[in-house]
Amino acid sequence: MATIDTVTLTAARRPRPRIRVGSHIFLLILTIAFLAPVAWAILSSFKPAADIIRDPLGFDPSSFTLDNFRGMLQDVPIGSGFLNTGIVLVVKGGITLFCAPLAAFAFAKYDFRGKGVIFGAVLLTLMLPTIVLIIPLLLEMKELGWVNTYQALILPGAVDAFAIFWMRQVIAAVPDELLDAARIDGCGEFGIFWRVIVPIIRPGLAGLAVLTVMNIYNDFVWPVVVSNSSQMSTLQVVLSTLAQNISGNKIGADYATVTGELLAAASVALIPLLILFIVLQKHFINGILAGSVKG
Structure with missing residues (x-):
């Protein structure tokens, strides 16, 4: 009885959280x-x-x-824009989510000559503005014959410095004892990465996945430079040329019609990102916290 009274008094004295x-x-x-x-x-x-x-x-x-949506579907090749963006998103996103953690695993858990210099060089690329790299990359794509191809849209920037740095911070927090135990059990180095590291870093990997999808989906500068064909235009490039397409396909199209179809196209393009963020909101927040761990 005394114990119950003590607990009751302690709970009564405990300060209630203030509603700010x-x-x-x-x-x-x-x-x-x-x-x-x-x-x-x-x-x-x-x-x-x-x-x-x-x-x-x-x-x-x-x-x-629904007139704005009907007109937009007739005047704007938004379907091909979604298709091209989807292909780039799946392939480029897959490369990023597979290769960036592998590189980060090497930087976080292995000691080799020149490790600090190489990692510093990787971080140094974060300081270079994207606009500085466009001309060299475009000349390279021209020499390879990749202009207006999926290779040009996918490969440049598929594994960027930010993804490596993000995953390196996450993997650095994994105890080395787990890796040593896996080695004692006879697990190979890639097996350690796949069976030990990947299950532990899922929150950070999910956060990186959300950021990667958003960056690829919203990318405009590089696709508009490397693909001057309407067949290879991604969604953001298609959206940037909506007014010209609508005015060209509709003789005498007024400002109100163009505005209505622009809003319809923007709403359609916005829906996938909203759904993605709502569904993966918890994983994104957990990934942000995982990526903030100091290694």
Whole structure:
């Protein structure tokens, strides 16, 4: 009985967590500020084109229409853009998620001559602006005959310095005793990586996967430089030329029609990323925390 009373008194004396109203209000304002443009674009894509210009901030459910989406599908090759982006995303993302952890494993768990110099050189590439590398890479693609090919869209930058650095930080936190135990059991070096390292670093790998998908999906500068053919254009390149395509396919297309179809195309392109982030939000946050471990 005395024990119960002691526990009750201790619980009663324990300070209750304070509800920080100011912080919640501030976060709510930030959330509205970030989501308002997205919500406006999606809602406006279902409005008649004339209403988008006449009443940009209003929305009448009775005027709900799919005309903007029908017109966009007729005037814009968004299907081929999605296909090209999907191919690049699967192949390039697979290369990144396989090769970057392997390189990071070597930097984190092996000692070899010149390790610090090589890793420093890898990190040094992070300081180079992308625009500096475009001309040399384009000349290289031209010499290889890869302009307007999937090879040019996929291979350059498939294993970047950030991915290696990210995974190196994650793998460095794995205890060396686990690797030694696997070696004693007769496991090879690649077997240690695949059977010991990969299951442990899944949160960090998931975080890298989300970032990789977002970077490849949103990449515009390199695809627009290396692919000047509409058949090889990725989704972002297609979106950048929407106004020209709509105006060229529709004689006398007014500003309202172009705006409506632009919003429809942008909404369609936005949906995959929203679904990805909602589904993998937990893994992304865990991956961010895993990547912040100091090795």
